[in-house]
Amino acid sequence: xHSKYLIVGSSHAxxxxxxxxRLVDAEGTLTLLTRDAHLPYSPTILPYVVSGRSQPDxxxxxxxxxxxxxxxxxxxxxxxxxxxxxxxxxxLASGETWQxxxxxxxxxxxxxxxxxxxxxxxxxxVLRSMDDAIILRQAMGQARSAIVLGAGLIGMHAAENxxxxxxxxTLVELQPHALAGYFQPKASAIIxxxxxxxxxxxxxxxTLRSVERQGGGCLATLADGQTITxxxxxxxxGVKPNIGFLDGSGIEVDAGILVDDxxxxxxxxxxxxxxVAQARGFWGxxxxxxxxxxxxxxxxxAGAGMADDAGxxxxxxxxxxxxxxxxxxxxxxxxxxSTGSGFDxxxxxxxxxxxxxxxxxxxxxxxxxxxxxxxxxxxIMWQLILRGxxxxxxxxxxxxxxxxxxxxxxxxIWR
Amino acid sequence: xxxxxxxxxxxxxQRYSRIHILPKSNGEDVELALCRQCADPICVMNCPSGAxxxxxxxxxxxWAESKCVNCLLCxxxxxxxxxxxxxxxxxxxxxxxxxxxxxxxxxxxxEALEYRTAARIFNTYADMEDMFCxxxxxxxxxxxxxxxRHTMRMVGxxxxxxxxxxxxxxxxxxxxxxxxxxxxxxxxxxxxxxxTMLAGVKVQYNRVGRDVTAIALAGxxxxxxxxxxxxxxxxxxxxPILFICVDNEGYxxxxxxxxxxxxxxxxxxxxxxxxxxxxxxTEAKNLPIIMTMHNCSYVxxxxxxxxxxxxxxxxxxxxVAKTGMAYLHVHAPCPTGWRxxxxxxxxxxxxxxRTNFIxxxxxxxxxxxxxxxxxxxxxxxxxxxxxIGKYRHLSEEQVTHIQHTVDEKxxxxxxxxxxxxxRRPTPAH
Numbered sequence: 001x002h003s004k005y006l007i008v009g010s011s012h013a014x015x016x017x018x019x020x021x022r023l024v025d026a027e028g029t030l031t032l033l034t035r036d037a038h039l040p041y042s043p044t045i046l047p048y049v050v051s052g053r054s055q056p057d058x059x060x061x062x063x064x065x066x067x068x069x070x071x072x073x074x075x076x077x078x079x080x081x082x083x084x085x086x087x088x089x090x091x092l093a094s095g096e097t098w099q100x101x102x103x104x105x106x107x108x109x110x111x112x113x114x115x116x117x118x119x120x121x122x123x124x125x126v127l128r129s130m131d132d133a134i135i136l137r138q139a140m141g142q143a144r145s146a147i148v149l150g151a152g153l154i155g156m157h158a159a160e161n162x163x164x165x166x167x168x169x170t171l172v173e174l175q176p177h178a179l180a181g182y183f184q185p186k187a188s189a190i191i192x193x194x195x196x197x198x199x200x201x202x203x204x205x206x207t208l209r210s211v212e213r214q215g216g217g218c219l220a221t222l223a224d225g226q227t228i229t230x231x232x233x234x235x236x237x238g239v240k241p242n243i244g245f246l247d248g249s250g251i252e253v254d255a256g257i258l259v260d261d262x263x264x265x266x267x268x269x270x271x272x273x274x275x276v277a278q279a280r281g282f283w284g285x286x287x288x289x290x291x292x293x294x295x296x297x298x299x300x301x302a303g304a305g306m307a308d309d310a311g312x313x314x315x316x317x318x319x320x321x322x323x324x325x326x327x328x329x330x331x332x333x334x335x336x337x338s339t340g341s342g343f344d345x346x347x348x349x350x351x352x353x354x355x356x357x358x359x360x361x362x363x364x365x366x367x368x369x370x371x372x373x374x375x376x377x378x379x380i381m382w383q384l385i386l387r388g389x390x391x392x393x394x395x396x397x398x399x400x401x402x403x404x405x406x407x408x409x410x411x412x413i414w415r
Numbered sequence: 416x417x418x419x420x421x422x423x424x425x426x427x428x429q430r431y432s433r434i435h436i437l438p439k440s441n442g443e444d445v446e447l448a449l450c451r452q453c454a455d456p457i458c459v460m461n462c463p464s465g466a467x468x469x470x471x472x473x474x475x476x477x478w479a480e481s482k483c484v485n486c487l488l489c490x491x492x493x494x495x496x497x498x499x500x501x502x503x504x505x506x507x508x509x510x511x512x513x514x515x516x517x518x519x520x521x522x523x524x525x526e527a528l529e530y531r532t533a534a535r536i537f538n539t540y541a542d543m544e545d546m547f548c549x550x551x552x553x554x555x556x557x558x559x560x561x562x563x564r565h566t567m568r569m570v571g572x573x574x575x576x577x578x579x580x581x582x583x584x585x586x587x588x589x590x591x592x593x594x595x596x597x598x599x600x601x602x603x604x605x606x607x608x609x610x611t612m613l614a615g616v617k618v619q620y621n622r623v624g625r626d627v628t629a630i631a632l633a634g635x636x637x638x639x640x641x642x643x644x645x646x647x648x649x650x651x652x653x654x655p656i657l658f659i660c661v662d663n664e665g666y667x668x669x670x671x672x673x674x675x676x677x678x679x680x681x682x683x684x685x686x687x688x689x690x691x692x693x694x695x696x697t698e699a700k701n702l703p704i705i706m707t708m709h710n711c712s713y714v715x716x717x718x719x720x721x722x723x724x725x726x727x728x729x730x731x732x733x734x735v736a737k738t739g740m741a742y743l744h745v746h747a748p749c750p751t752g753w754r755x756x757x758x759x760x761x762x763x764x765x766x767x768x769r770t771n772f773i774x775x776x777x778x779x780x781x782x783x784x785x786x787x788x789x790x791x792x793x794x795x796x797x798x799x800x801x802x803i804g805k806y807r808h809l810s811e812e813q814v815t816h817i818q819h820t821v822d823e824k825x826x827x828x829x830x831x832x833x834x835x836x837x838r839r840p841t842p843a844h
Contacts, residue, residue: 012460012463016460041463042463042464043463044463044486044488045463045464045484048464048484048486053484054464054482054484058465058481058482059463059464059465059482060465061463061465292461292488293457293461293488293491293492296457296460296461296492300460321491323486323487323488323490323491325485325486325487330487330500332487332490334491373502375499375500375501375502377490377493377496377499378487378490378491379457379490379491379494379495379496380493380494380495380496382491382494383494404437406496407435407437407448407496408437410494410495410496411437411446411447411448411495412446414494414495
C-alpha cells in the first residue's frame with residue numbers, strides 16, 4: 001500500500017495535520033493509521049466517558065463522512081511495529097507494509113507504570129484509551145471502594161467521578177501536593193480541601209509499597225505501613241511517549257521523538273507531533289509537553305510542512321497550560337512558576353473562600369499565572385507569555401485584574 | 416451588552432452578555448472582547464468533545480451544549496476572549512450572531528457595530544471557475560490579482576476583456592489560448608483606445624448574436640490620462656461596456672511616475688522629494704465624480720477591503736453593461752510603488768475607507784449619488800498616511816492640507832447625496 005501522506009495516530013495532532021495538508025493539497029493520497037478500533041477521539045474526554053457525562057459514540061472528533069468528503073483513508077486497528085526509513089516504508093502487526101512519501105508520527109503516549117511490588121499480579125486499571133474508559137466505567141458499577149494512584153489531572157478527575165458514584169476513594173500521590181506540575185502548594189491545598197470535603201481520602205506524599213490480590217480486588221500497603229483494601233485500583237502515574245516501534249529506525253529519540261521547530265525528525269520526510277514529540281520548550285531545552293493545545297499546534301505545523309505550505313510558521317515553544325474543573329469549580333494554569341531569583345510573585349485571594357490567584361512575572365513580562373475560581377482567559381495569557389508582552393506600564397492594573405487588563409491589551413495588539 | 420444579555424438570557428445582567436465592550440484605560444476609546452468566528456478556529460481544534468464546530472454555511476462557530484463538558488480548553492485557544500466561562504452562567508458562552516440577526520447591532524446608536532457577511536462570498540463563488548490561469552506574476556501583496564480573479568469569477572466565461580498597458584497585462588493576464596493568462600478572449604488595447612475598441616468589439620458580438628460582457632480592466636493611467644478621451648466618449652454615448660479602473664495612483668509598472676489621480680503630496684519618480692519639491696504639488700482629479708457627470712448608466716467606487724460592497728456593485732454593473740456603460744473605480748494600494756509592507760495591503764485599503772480618504776458610493780442617473788458605506792466618524796487621515804512610505808516626508812502643514820481636502824471632498828459628496836435624496840420620488844405608501 002502507498003500513501004503520499006501517511007499519518008500514524010488519530011487524535012488531535014494527527015487530525016490537525018490532516019486538515020493542514022488538505023488546505024494545500026486537496027488530492028494527494030492521505031492515510032491515517034491507528035491502532036485504536038474507534039473513530040478519532042480525544043484522550044482528554046475519557047474521564048467524562050467514565051463519569052457517563054459523555055457517550056462513547058458522541059465524542060467522535062471526525063466521522064466517516066468527514067473522511068469521505070476529504071478523501072482521507074482512515075484505517076483503524078492498524079498497529080505499526082517497525083519503520084524502515086531507507087525504504088520509506090513501515091510494517092503493521094498484521095504483516096502489511098505501507099509506503100509513504102511523507103510520514104507523520106503522532107502516536108501519542110501510554111500509561112507509565114510505577115515500580116510497585118506485586119502490581120502486575122493484581123487487576124488494575126489505566127485510563128488512556130476509549131476501551132480503558134469503557135472497562136473502567138463497567139468496573140465502577142460494581143466497586144464500593146477504590147485506590148487511585150497518582151494525583152495528576154487524570155487521577156484527580158477519576159477520583160472525583162468515583163466519589164460521585166458513591167465509591168470510597170483513596171488518592172495516593174508521591175508528591176506532597178496534588179497537581180504539583182501545574183499549581184503552587186496554596187492552590188493545590190484548596191483543591192485538596194475540596195476533595196477531602198467530598199469524602200475522598202487524600203494520601204499526599206505517600207507511595208504504595210506493595211499490592212496483593214484480595215478477592216476480586218486488592219490489598220495495598222502504603223510506605224508508612226498503613227493498609228487499604230479496595231475493589232478497584234486505578235493507576236494514573238503519568239504517561240510515556242509511544243516510541244518503542246522506532247528501535248533501529250535511526251530516528252533520534254530522547255524522552256520522546258526529537259524534532260526541530262518545524263516538527264521534523266532527524267530523518268528526511270519524517271515528522272513527529274503531539275504527545276510523542278519532544279520539541280522546543282519556551283524557556284529552553286527540548287520537552288515533551290503532553291497537553292492538548294500543544295498537540296493541536298504541533299500537528300498544524302507538521303501538516304503544513306508535509307504539504308510544503310509556504311505559510312508554515314515555526315513552533316514558538318511549549319508552554320505548560322491547563323484548565324481543570326473539579327466539583328463545579330475551575331482551576332486554570334498557564335506558564336510556569338518561579339525557578340529562582342529575579343521573579344516577581346504576586347499572590348492574592350482568599351484561601352478560605354477557595355479563591356486564589358498566583359502571578360509570576362520576570363522583567364515585567366508574564367511567566368505564569370494560575371487561578372482558582374477566578375476566571376482568566378487562558379488564551380490571552382498564553383499569548384502574553386509567547387509574545388513577551390511588556391506589562392510594566394500596566395503592572396498594577398494587571399495584578400489587580402488580569403482578566404480585564406489582558407483583554408484590553410490583546411484587543412490592542414492582536415493584529 | 417444589555418441587548419445581548421436580554422437576547423441570550425432574558426436579563427439585564429451584563430455578565431450574561433457575549434459581547435464585552437471594554438473601556439480603555441484612557442477612558443475614551445473602547446476595546447472589544449468578542450468571538451471573531453475565526454476561519455481557523457483554535458477553540459474548535461482544542462475541543463476534546465466535539466462540542467464546537469465551524470458551520471460551513473453560516474460561518475458561525477457553533478456550540479453544542481449537550482456535548483460540552485466544560486473543560487475550558489477552548490478558552491486556551493482564543494486570543495480574543497471570544498469564548499469565556501462565566502460562573503453566573505455555569506458554562507462557556509460565545510457569540511452565535513443571533514442566527515444572522517445580531518441583537519447588539521440593532522441597538523447600536525453610533526453604527527459602531529455592523530453585521531458583515533463578506534466571508535459568505537466564498538460559499539457562493541468558490542466553486543465557480545477562475546477565469547485566469549495560475550501563475551499571474553503580480554508583485555507581492557498586490558490586490559489587483561485578487562480583484563480581477565474575483566471579478567471574472569462573477570462575470571463568468573461569456574466575456575471579452577480589454578486590458579490596456581498597465582500592471583494587469585504586465586502580470587501576464589493577456590495569455591495564450593487559455594493556457595496562460597485569461598481563459599476568456601482578452602486583447603491588449605492601446606492606452607488611448609481601450610473604451611472605443613471594446614465598444615466596437617461588443618457591437619460585433621451583438622451583431623453575431625452572442626451575449627457577452629465586454630469588460631475593461633484598466634489602470635488609472637489608461638483611464639484618467641491617456642485613456643480618458645475614449646473613456647469619456649464611451650460614457651457619453653453610454654456604450655454597453657463595463658469599465659473597471661484599478662487605481663494604484665500612478666504609472667506603477669513603468670517606474671512609478673505620477674498620474675492625474677496621484678494624490679497631493681505623494682512621492683513618485685516624477686514628483687520627487689528634495690530641495691524644490693515635497694511630493695506632488697497638485698491635487699488628484701476626482702475621476703469617479705467626473706464619470707458621473709457623463710450621465711452614464713452606473714458609476715461606483717469600491718475597495719477590496721469591503722468585498723461584499725464590491726460584489727453588490729459588480730453585480731449591478733454587469734447587469735447595467737448589457738445596455739449601457741457601467742464604470743467601477745476600485746482602489747489598489749501598491750506595496751511596491753507606495754512603499755508599504757506587502758502584508759499590509761488590506762489594512763491600507765481598510766484605512767482608506769475608515770479615514771474617508773476614499774468614500775464608497777454609487778451613482779445612477781435616476782437615483783443620483785448614495786453612500787454605500789458611510790463613515791460618519793472617520794479616523795484622522797494622518798493615521799492612513801503614516802502607513803505608507805510615499806507620504807513619509809510630509810510636513811505637518813501638508814498633512815493638515817490633505818485632511819482639509821478629504822473633509823471638503825466628503826462634504827461635496829454629501830451635498831450630492833442630499834440633492835439626490837431630495838430629487839428622489841418619495842416611495843408610495
